[in-house]
Structures are given as structure tokens and as C-alpha cells.
Amino acid sequence: MKVAVLRFPGTNCEFDTQYAFEKLGHTTELVWHESKELPEDIDLVVVPGGFSYGDYLRSGSIARFSPVMKAVSAYADAGGKVLGICNGFQILTEAGLLPGALKRNNNLHFISKHQTLCVINNDNAFLNKCEKGEVLNIPIAHADGNYYIDEDGFKKLEANGQILLRYSDENGNPVVVNGSVTSIAGVCNEAKNVFGLMPHPERALEAILGSEDGVRMLQGFEA
Amino acid sequence: MTAVVNVFLKEGVLDPQGKAAHHALDSLGFAGVSDVRIGKQIIINLETEDRATAEAEVKEMCETLLANTVIEDYTIEIN
Numbered sequence: 025m026k027v028a029v030l031r032f033p034g035t036n037c038e039f040d041t042q043y044a045f046e047k048l049g050h051t052t053e054l055v056w057h058e059s060k061e062l063p064e065d066i067d068l069v070v071v072p073g074g075f076s077y078g079d080y081l082r083s084g085s086i087a088r089f090s091p092v093m094k095a096v097s098a099y100a101d102a103g104g105k106v107l108g109i110c111n112g113f114q115i116l117t118e119a120g121l122l123p124g125a126l127k128r129n130n131n132l133h134f135i136s137k138h139q140t141l142c143v144i145n146n147d148n149a150f151l152n153k154c155e156k157g158e159v160l161n162i163p164i165a166h167a168d169g170n171y172y173i174d175e176d177g178f179k180k181l182e183a184n185g186q187i188l189l190r191y192s193d194e195n196g197n198p199v200v201v202n203g204s205v206t207s208i209a210g211v212c213n214e215a216k217n218v219f220g221l222m223p224h225p226e227r228a229l230e231a232i233l234g235s236e237d238g239v240r241m242l243q244g245f246e247a
Numbered sequence: 248m249t250a251v252v253n254v255f256l257k258e259g260v261l262d263p264q265g266k267a268a269h270h271a272l273d274s275l276g277f278a279g280v281s282d283v284r285i286g287k288q289i290i291i292n293l294e295t296e297d298r299a300t301a302e303a304e305v306k307e308m309c310e311t312l313l314a315n316t317v318i319e320d321y322t323i324e325i326n
Contacts, residue, residue, distance in 0.1 A: 082315055089312070118315065125317040127256070130263045172260060172318050203261065 025050040025246055028111075030096070032057040032087045037109065037226065044226035044242055045070075057090035063210045068105045068245050069096055071112030073165075073224060083126060083168045084114030093119055105149055105245060112165055113220035120219045122213055123181065124173035128240070129166070130203030136165040138234055139201060141209050141223060142192035145185040148212055150219040151238040159196050160189075160237040162223040169217075169222040171211070178205060186212050189221055211243045212227035238245035248293045250305040251324040254314045255286035289313055301325050 031038045031054050042052045054065050057076075062069060077089035079221045087093070093115070099166030100106050100121055108116035116122045129135060132240045143151055154160065173181065181187050189210035191201040198207035202222075225238030256262045262284050270284040291308070297309050305323050314321040 081312070085312060085315065117317075125315050127260070127318055128263050130261065130266075132263050132267055170263075174317075203263070 026063070026065055027052045027068045027070060028055050028062050029068045029070045029072055029095050029213065030057060030092055030191060031052070031072075032074070032076035032090060032115075034216050034222050035072055035111070037111075037224065040224075040226045041070050041072040041109070041244050044229055044238070047229060048239070048246075049112060055092060056209075057087065057092045060091045060095060062092070062099055066104075066106060069099060071096070071106065071108040071115050072226075073110030076111055076115060079168070082114075082118070083111060084116075084118040087111075087115045088119040096193035097121065100213075101220050103215070103217055107150065107245070108218075108220040109224055109226065110169075110222055113222055116169060116218060116220045122211060123177050123186075124205075124211065125170055126168050126222070127170045127172055128168055129170050130200075134165070134167040135162045135169070135202060137163065139164045139209075139223060140192050140194055141189045142196040142198070144187045144190055147185055148216045148219070148244075150212065150241060150244045151188055153244045155194055159192060159194060160241070161228065161235040162237055163223055163227045163234070164201070164223045165219075166202070169202045169204070171208045171222070173205055173208075180214075182209060184214055186214065186216075188212055188219065189202045189223070224226075248291060248296060248298070248301045249326045250291040250301060251326065252289040252291065252305060252313055252321055253286055253324075254289065254309075254319050254321045255284055256318055257320050260318050298325055310314060 228235040228238030264285040
């Protein structure tokens with residue numbers, strides 16, 4: 025598999041993401057945000073975590089206008105798979121590639137810790153190696169991870185199986201972490217080829233880091 | 248001309264900063280506060296002297312970049 029990892033001014037998880045996919049045996053290529061095209065023959069675009077443009081104005085709001093995002097939109101419209109992690113999730117919602125928006129955590133804190141998550145739907149490329157209802161341990165690190173969507177939007181998400189992950193306790197019961205609507209931690213688009221989540225699966229690949237649960241998430245993209 | 252844009256979270260969308268400030272005011276003894284909302288003000292100096300043009304341009308700026316209309320409302324004042 026060939027993975028394109030985007031890089032904006034302020035991105036800081038591009039090397040972790042690259043390491044993660046290469047550890048799984050894939051080739052990766054970093055793509056600078058000014059690039060108007062994506063590399064040829066890629067199987068996945070990852071918009072990694074960080075602080076694109078310093079989170080000025082709103083997280084992800086300026087990065088979405090970078091030239092490369094036009095290419096990402098076209099790639100997604102043609103059915104290409106796109107994964108946004110943390111700041112990448114914020115960028116994809118700002119770009120309208122994913123529904124909803126991320127706002128400041130309810131407690132106004134930057135939250136950085138290991139967090140258990142419940143797999144809500146696995147009928148998608150991202151989580152097909154996980155079981156529905158399975159509880160995963162994946163680190164979170166964000167200040168603006170409070171997912172918001174209005175009631176109509178939420179109903180659509182639920183009906184289409186677009187809710188991927190919820191913050192949960194060890195038994196899979198939803199817990200309030202940052203104020204997200206119904207504890208949502210990750211969603212996908214209607215066509216199920218664009219995925220976004222606040223937790224960092226690329227930081228949970230080795231037992232020495234406290235969890236290997238990120239492996240199966242990222243393996244989901246393997247054909 | 249100058250455009251003053253005020254951006255606030257929509258009614259019904261919890262404003263964590265406003266809530267924190269409200270709580271702090273309460274702790275300081277300001278008992279008569281029923282709600283606090285915190286937003287941002289953006290002042291834009293425009294070259295045009297035509298009010299309608301200015302308004303249309305700033306509206307487009309708000310819809311494109313300055314506000315995220317999924318969660319935020321904005322008002323525009325042209326001076």
C-alpha cells in the first residue's frame with residue numbers, strides 16, 4: 025500500500041504517521057501543503073495531527089485552503105480513502121469533507137492521556153479489522169476535540185452507520201471526555217471513504233507505548 | 248470603510264468559555280448574571296467606499312473563512 029501523508033506549517037505528527045504505516049510494511053510519501061497534486065498510485069491520504077497554521081482563527085480553518093486540499097477533495101470525490109487524525113479531523117470538517125465541527129473542549133483544558141474507545145461501526149475500511157462493541161485503548165491529545173453536529177445531522181450519522189468511535193469506559197459505556205455530542209470520537213462521510221477521529225492510532229502501535237490497539241485500525245485500510 | 252464582524256457560537260451550542268466566565272463572575276459575587284457568551288470581533292478595513300459592495304464582500308469572507316457556520320453565527324456592521 026502507498027500512503028500519502030500531508031504536511032502543513034505546524035503539522036507535528038507526520039513522522040509518527042509515516043513510521044506507523046512503514047512499520048506495517050507500507051510505503052509512504054510526505055506531501056507539502058503547497059503541492060497541487062497528490063502522488064500517483066496512492067491507496068490512502070492521511071491528514072495527520074498537529075497545529076496547522078498554529079490553530080489561528082479556528083483549528084483547521086486555514087489549512088483547508090492550502091492547494092493540496094483541492095487535490096484531496098478531488099481524490100475523495102473519486103472514491104479515494106482519506107483519514108484525518110486529530111488536527112486532520114478538524115481540517116476535514118472545516119473542508120466539508122466530513123460533517124459536523126470540532127469546538128473547544130467543554131472543560132477548556134488540553135486533554136492528553138490514554139483513553140478507552142468503543143467501536144460503534146465496523147462496516148467500513150477503517151475499522152473492519154475491529155469488532156463492533158470492542159473497546160480500544162488509544163491516546164488522545166487535543167484542546168478542540170468537542171465534536172458538534174445538529175440534531176438532523178446526528179440522526180443521519182446514526183442512520184447511515186457513520187459514527188465510528190465513542191469515548192467509553194472499559195466496558196464500552198460512553199463517557200464524557202470533552203463534551204462531544206453523544207461522546208463521539210470519530211465519524212466518516214456518507215460514502216464511507218473519508219474518516220476522521222480525534223484519538224491518535226499512530227501513537228498506539230507498540231506495547232512499550234502502552235497500547236498496540238492502533239495497529240488494527242490502520243491495518244483496516246489494507247485490501 | 249470599516250467592517251466590524253462579530254462571531255459567536257450559535258444559540259443552543261454550549262459556549263465553554265462563556266460558561267467558565269459566568270462561573271467566575273458568580274464566584275466573585277456578581278449574582279445577577281443569567282448568561283455569558285464569549286465570541287470574537289474582527290475589524291476589517293476595506294478600500295471600497297460603497298456600502299453594498301462592502302457588505303457583500305464581508306459576507307462572503309464570513310461564509311468562506313471567518314465563521315464556521317456549522318457552529319457559529321456572525322453579524323456585520325459597516326462603518
